[in-house]
Amino acid sequence: METTRLSSKGQLILPKWLRDRYNWREGDEFIVIDTGHGVMLEPSRPFAPARLDEVMAIIAYDGPAYTVEEMDEAVAASFRKGDDDRD
Structure with missing residues (x-):
């Protein structure tokens, strides 16, 4: 178990392994x-929960169907390239 210290500004440092x-x-x-015994941090979600049918309606695709292998390769290529949607 690791410990961290509260700064004079009320900040805590979360260990790198946890952030990763x-x-x-x-x-x-x-x-x-x-919680009454301490505090819990929960990541804030920018969007309200949605049902699959609500999401699928906005990503309609009219082209030819892709195979599972083609989709797997596209995902792998994205990771190799280092794509990251959060930037």
Whole structure:
């Protein structure tokens, strides 16, 4: 178990391994929940939960169907290239 220290500005540093594990980056927002025994941080979600049919309606595709292999290769190529939607 690691420890961290509260700064004079009320800031805590979350360990790097934890930030990496959850892909948290500078500027991410969190909801602070008082549990009565301490606090819990929960990442803030920018969008309200949606049903699959609501989401699929906005991403209609009229072209030819892709195979699973083609989709897998596109995802792998994106990772190799280092694409990141969060920038």
